[in-house]
Amino acid sequence: MRVGAELLKAEGLVRRYAMRRGMFGRSVELRAVDGVSLTIERGRTLGLVGESGCGKSTTGRLVLGMETPDAGSVAFDGRPVPPPGTAAWRALRARMQMVFQDPLGALDRRLPIGVQVAEPLDIHGIGARSERAARVESLLLAVGLRADQGARYPHELSGGQRQRAVLARALATDPALLVCDEPISALDVSIQAQVMNLLVDLQERFGMGMLFVSHDLRAVRQVSHRVAVMYLGRIVEEGEPDAVLQDPAHPYARALVAAIPHPGRSGRRTVLQGDPPNPADRPSGCAFHPRCPVASARCTQDAPTLKRRPDGRMIACHVAQGDAAPGRGVLAEAA
C-alpha cells in the first residue's frame, strides 16, 4: 500500500459511438476516446483536463468499467477489471467510486443523506449492522459535515454540503480509487475552494488514488500530482502540473494555459482560433492541426504519437518533438 505504487493502469482505451446526423442522415462513427493510456498511483491524483467533447468524462467511465472499451484494457491492482454487471465487477466497484458534477442529481431526494451514506455499507455488507451508525457519523465528520446533518434531506443542504455528502458516500467503502468528474464545476467559487481542500485532505488521510476530471487547469494544478491534457479523444501532453503550466510543450496545452484568466497576468496572450472540433468529423493527421498556430504540412497527414521526453514529459506533437519544423498554421499557409 505504498504511496506512488501503481494502482490502475489503462492501456490503449478506445470508445466509439454511433451518431446520426439529422432526421434523414446516415449514422457516423464518433471516436470519443481514441487510444488513451494512463496510470493512477496510490495516494496520488492524475488530473485529466480538456474541453467539452475531448473524451475526458468517457475516459473516467471506462476506467471504472462503467462502460466497456471497444479496444484496450484496464487493470486494477494488477488484475484486469471484470466486465460490468458481473459479480466480480460489483465487488470491485466497492473499491472504485465515482463523484459527479451535480451533487443533487447524484443523491436520492427522498432519503436523508445519512441513509444514503450507509447504503454502500449495506450493499457490500461491510461491517456489522451495529457499527454502521458510528461509521456513517465518522464519514460525515471526515467530509466536514456535522453528525446531526445525516438526518437532513439533500434539498435542505447547500450545494457544497451536498457535494460533501456525495464524497462521504463515495468514501464509505474505503475505496482505493476515486474518480471525480468535474466535481466542483457546479459550485460557487468559495465552495470550490472548500471542496478542493477537502479532496486533498481526504487523500492525505485515506491514501486513495484519484482521477480528477476537469476543464479547469487551475483546479487541476491545485489537487493533482500529474496532469494529462486531452484533445479529441487523445492525450496530447502529460507531466507534472507545475512543469506543464510553466512550460507547456504542446501548442494546445500552451493555448489552454494562456487562456487561464487570472488576476495579475498582464500583456496580450495568444488566443486560440476556431472552435473545438466535432469528434464525428475528425481532422486528418494531428487532430489539432486546423487550430494550431505552428502546424506544418506533416501535421495535416501524419498523426503524432505520445512520446516521452528525457525530462519525463510526454508529448504528442511533431513540432515539439523536433520531427517537423514549426509552420505558421494551416490558415496562414493557405493564405
Next chain:
Amino acid sequence: MTTAPLVAISGLTVAFDGQPALRGIDLAVAPGEAVGLVGESGCGKSVTWLAALGLLPPRARIGGSARIDGTELIGASAATLDRVRGGRVAMIFQDPASSLNPVHRIGRQIAEALMLHRGMAGRAAREEARRLLDQVGIPDATRRLDAYPHELSGGQNQRVMIAIALAGRPELLVADEPTTALDVTIQAQILDLLQQLRRDTGMALVLISHDLGVVADTCERVCVMYAGRIVEEAPTDRLFAHAAHPYTRGLIGALPPIDGPRRPLLAIPGGVPEPWAMPPGCAFAPRCAQRVPACDACLPADAAVADGHRAACLRAVTASIPAEHAVA
C-alpha cells in the same frame, strides 16, 4: 469620478414574493469604462441589470432608481424601455444557444434589432448584418446569415449575440456571465473580442461574472457583491493588491494560484445566507474571521478606503492590509 455617469443606479432594491434579492445598490458607469460585477450565485449581480432594464418578471417588486443620462428607467413606460434596451444599453447572456430564437435564422435576428433601432430594412439591413457578423469574427458571414442557431457552435452563437447587441450601437453593453457556458479557449476568444470591440466602438462594458480572474482580465474597476449589496468597489489592480473587505479577500484566496508552492486554499467557511434568513447586521458576518460584536448590530455603511475604493465593512479601514494572495 469626474465625468458624468452614463448610467447611475442608486438605492436599487428588488424583492421576489417578499424575499429581498437586492438590498440597495449604488453603482455608476461612466461612458466607455469597463466595470466588473463579481459575486457568487444569488448575490444579485444579474438581477441588478435585469431590474434596471425592466427585464424582471412582474412579480418582482422594484424600488430605487436607475437613470441613463438622467432618464429614469425604473417604472418607465414600455416605449421608453424598448428604446433604451438594445439601443443605448444592450445585454448578452450566459447560455448563447438558448438565448437565440431556435426557429429564426441568424440574419433575421440581427436584422430585427437593426429595424428597431436604426430603421434599416431589406437589403440594407442584410448588408449591415453581414458586416456585424464580420466584425464579431464569424467566418463566411454571408452564408452564416441564413444559418439557424443550432447549426453554430456555442462560441459562434455568443458572437451572434454580440452582433445583435452591437446592432443598436449601444453606449453600454452588459455581458451577464458571457463565457461561463463556453470552453476555456473559447472563453478567451470572447473576452478578447469584447475588449477589441470596446476599443473600436468606445462603448462602456459591464461584465458580470462569478470568476474574479475573468473580470480582472477585462475590467478597470470591480464591484464585489454579496447577498444583494455591493460590499466593495475598487480599481482592479488595487482590489487585488489591497482588498479591504474580508469577503473579497476570501474570494481572492479561493482562486487556485497558477504558480508558487501548493497549499490549502483560503476557503471561506459556510455558505451564502438564504434571503429569508438574512443576518440582522452584516450579511457576511457569520462566515467572517474578523467579525466583532458590532458587525451583528446593523448593516455596515459604505466607507471610503482610498480614492475610488470603498468597502461596506466596519473593519475595512483598520484592516486594510494586503490580501494574502496579492499577485505581484
Next chain:
Amino acid sequence: MLRFLAFRLARAALTIAMVVTFAFIVLRMSGDPAQIIMGADAPPEAVDAFRTAWGLDRPLWEQYFHYFGAILSGDLGRSMRDGRDAIVLVAERIPATLALTIPALLIKVGIGVPAGIYAALHRNSLADRIVMVIAVAGFTVPSFVLGLILVLVFAVQLGWLPSGGQESWRHAILPIITLGVGGAAVLARFTRSAMLEVLGQPFIRTASAKGVPWRMVVTNHALPNAAIPTVTIIGFMVGSLIAGAVVVESVFSWPGVGRLLVVAVSNRDLAVVQCILLLVACTMVVANLVVDLLYGLLDPRLRSAPRQATA
C-alpha cells in the same frame, strides 16, 4: 428527404394493415353474423345458406387472405344487410359527419388556441383562472353528458333548438357545440402550457433585451415556438374528423358515419364496420404524416440537428 418520406409511408401502410387485421380478428370472434342478421328463429338451412353465400363457412385464414386481397384490389365488400357496396354506404354518410366535425374543429381551434394564449400571457390573473376552470370542466365532462345537458336546457326547457335529427342547419347547432367545447378545452390547456414553457425560455428575454416591443415578442418569438407542440394536438383532431363524432351523432340521432358504425356493429355487418375502421385508420395516418411534415417546416432543428443514437 425522400428516404424519410418512403420510411414514413411504409410505416403508415404497416399501421393500416395492422388495423385491418385487428378489426378482422375481433369482429370474427365476437359472434356469428349469420345468426344475428337472419334472426334467432331463422331455419338452420337458411342460416347455412347465408354462411355459404358470404363465405363464412370457409376457414378463418382463407377468409382473411380473401378479404385482404380484396382490399388491395379496391373491393371493400358489400353490406350483409342490403347487399349494397360498403364503401358507397359509408361515403353517403361522410358529408353529414363532416357537417358537424369541420365546424366543431373551427370552434376548437378558434376558441381553444386564443384562450390558451390569452391565459398564458395573463398568467395567474382572474381571466387565466376562469379560462382554466372552464377548460378543466370542458374536458372532464364526457360529451354524451354535455350533449344531454344542452338538449335539456336549449331543446327541452327553452325550446330554442331541436333535440335531434337532421332537417335544417338549426339541428346541427347543439351537436357542433357539444363536439367543439371538449376539444377547445383540451387545446386551451395545451396551448397555455406550451406558451408558458416558451415564455420562460432565455430567447424571450433576449428579444425583450433587444428592445422588441412585448406584442412583437409574443407574435414573432413566442408563438412560432409554441406552435410546434400545439400542431400535434390539432393534427390529432384533424385525424378524428370522420370518427370523432360517434357518441354525439348517437345522442343527437345524426345520420353520419358514427351512427352507421354503431348500427353496423350491433348488426355484425362486417364489411361496413371494416370499411369504416379502414377509413378512420387512413385519416389518422394521413393526419399524422402531415403533422410530421409540418414539424419539419416549423422547427429547423428537426431538419438538420445531429441526433445521438445509442452505441
